[in-house]
Amino acid sequence: MVKAGLSAAFALIFGAQFVMAQQVADGLAPEMSTDVAVMTENPALRAAQAAKAAGLPVRGRGWMIAVAHPLAAEAGAQVLENGGTAADAMVSAQAVLGLVEPQSSGLGGGAFLVWYDAASGTVTTLDGRETAPSAATPRLFQVEGAPMKFFDAVVGGLSVGVPGVPGLMAAAHGRWGRSDWAELFAPAIRISEDGFTVSQRLGAMVARDSERLATHPATAAYFLPDGAAVRAGDLLRNPAYARSLRSLADEGADAFYRGAVGAEIVAAVRSAARPGLLQPADLANYRVKERTAVCMPFIGYEVCGMGPPSSGGVSVAQILGLVSGHAEEGRVPDRVLGDATRLAFADRGRYLADEDFVPVPVAGLLDPAYLARRAALLEGSRALEEVSPGMPEFDHAWLWADHEGRALPSTTHISIVDSYGNALSMTSSVENAFGSRVMAGGFLLNNQLTDFSFRSHQNGVPIANRVEPGKRPRSSMAPTIVLKDGAPVLVIGSPGGSRIIGYVAEAILAHLVDGMDVQQAVSVPHRVNRFGVFDLEAGTPAAEQAANLEALGFETSVRDLNSGLHAIAIGPDGLTGGADPRREGIALGQSPGGQ
Known part of the structure; x- marks a missing residue:
């Protein structure tokens, strides 16, 4: 039976985390959000807010x-x-x-x-x-x-x-x-x-x-x-x-x-x-x-997400597959990631929809040979002048027209x-x-x-x-669980309209390839390219890359990019959680010393 309300015991198990909240109060760490919705007397929440404000994961x-x-x-x-x-x-x-x-x-x-x-x-x-x-x-x-x-x-x-x-x-x-x-x-x-x-x-x-x-x-x-x-x-x-x-x-x-x-x-x-x-x-x-999970091997991990009618799982998997060669070397350049996302979005626009109504070539889109052919397009030194859908294998022949779609970012x-x-x-x-x-x-x-x-x-x-009775519209939502040796190591997802796909792929790369902890990964300045314009997050170091990316042939736009990434990493030392600093979200976990 679930108790209604926060018990005293629940608050006490977060004692170790409360130290950070006290540091904030004493001026030894960055101040917490002043959003009135998140001000609280609960020490657990105060500790979590303090960790987030300091750029640290909750443990x-x-x-x-x-x-x-x-x-x-x-x-x-x-x-x-x-x-x-x-x-x-x-x-x-x-x-x-x-x-x-x-x-x-x-x-x-x-x-x-x-x-x-x-x-x-x-x-x-x-x-x-x-x-x-x-x-x-x-x-x-x-x-x-x-x-x-x-x-x-x-x-x-x-x-x-x-x-x-x-x-x-x-x-x-x-x-x-x-x-x-x-x-x-x-x-x-x-x-x-x-x-x-x-x-x-x-x-x-x-x-x-x-x-x-x-x-x-x-x-x-x-x-x-x-x-x-x-x-x-x-x-x-x-x-x-x-x-x-x-x-x-x-x-x-x-x-x-x-x-x-x-x-x-x-x-x-x-x-x-x-x-x-x-x-x-x-x-x-x-x-x-119940749908078949979309799972993609990636540098020793398995990335699992949602299949059609969501485009999120397939598109995230495609992006990771396209950049895997660079990821194995330890770094994915912005140029490569930007054009890989464009290629994935071109395929998304033509092929992905409710598979109960139209044939969707999920296996073909994620086939290693197909991705290798598409990845070869990224071998140049400049932005691709033109991006178009590929020709993945279907069980039988179908032809669809392109549709970019307009998904707006109000999600959780x-x-x-x-x-x-x-x-x-x-x-x-x-x-x-x-x-x-x-x-x-x-x-x-x-x-x-x-x-x-x-x-x-x-x-x-x-x-x-297209609209049809009983049909489910295509989505960009990309709830994701990353596995290592059959066990989860990362649980992640975000709001953000069609930019969800880029946000999730970017954070996965930051954690798995760049070695960032989950709070750092969800805080990474956004660089997202869906349909040809490289969106760069205003007020962050990403915006400073505009001139470099334009020199490589990209069109850029510096703008606010309001994601809401929430992630949990599972490791040998326990759990770590991160909440996007762009919103009022929070991670709460049982104290490492809790019983």
Whole structure:
């Protein structure tokens, strides 16, 4: 049974880490974030914040969680402390995340999960991606045959797919959980009713998006009470979310897909601005799917991720395969990594989509001979002038048109290792910030259908990622577990839209090739090249490389790159966790001296 609230014993086991927090207070280490959402009297969280501020990983002995908000980390850590599994802790943490960072994920969104099972030594992946309504057609986002403007499609009910997060939470708990299902929701219910402090990031995002948030009455009432945007430092309560969580706790996922919560979703979607097509049968027919894990050998490791409809696992694996020769020598130049990512994105744009609807050549894209041919293109000394998809082997001949797609960065990631040796990596999303801006049951509904191509054909050739009824849109989410000799050594993932792929590949290389610890790896200044422009993170040493990269033939853009990497490394000395300094996330682990 999971206790509601943080026990005194739980706080005490972090005593060794509290030293760093005291150093911060004494001015001996960098100051912690001033974000009001993460200020806390809890010594465990203070120690973790201090380690992060100092650029140091959090260390743990038996279990660890790295997640995008301190309150979610606290909820998941409590479950782990009380003997719960990584699956149990994910349920509790995700329920809190849907409340405290609603712009990123929640019950109204979708997710992909990668699980390492210590008892069997196997990797399993679960697909909780949203599905298109049964009434959807390939012209869903067209007006008189022309694609709609992006935000015209996003805002309102038309963009809402059948959410998968509640089903995925239930499926993971049913397979791997040990804790009482209902009690896992206790922290989120309590915080919903008592209220939470709006963070600087959430307050700023509400202010920027006020006009769109005002388009749906329930959304406006919550985020814009009395017509004014909630601000950092405000106390925000959500009794409607507490009611939905109680239904989920009492009735399981059926409350969502066949009960009152689902009825609220359908009503909200069909009455929203630009009404959507969801029907009760679409929710009732939703299923979480087990998919074949995508695993790629890389310099003595095995990197395992999510297969289609996510492009993340395949694209990360391709990038690593393309640069493996350089990695074996101990260094991957930015030029090589940039063009390797471009090659992977060219293949992604043509071939990757929901494999239940279109043939996807996963084996061909990861075939060593194919990757060797593609890697040969990187042997020059300058940027590739032109990048195009390759010709991997299919089981039989197919032809698809290219589709770059537009995936925007509003997502979250959870990494967990439990005391039983299981590991979980889950990336969850509502797609755009605040999703469709439609609210039901106290949570926002996704706009994931805009991850489909708005076109059905290009020059008469069908697009693999076009809209079809029941289909799951292509995603860039890349939850990843890295194995060594069959056991996990790294659990990682990130939000960031289609840049997720570059963020995850970059951090894996920093840890495995450059020898950085996990906190250093998730803090590396970003250099990401997807479609030809080398994005360089503003305010970091990466931005200083613009002139050098331009001299090599790259087009560059210096900009903010807001990832949210959360990682756990497993080694002979225990666990180390890292949380992206660009967000308020945190890693919490059992103290090395804990019992």
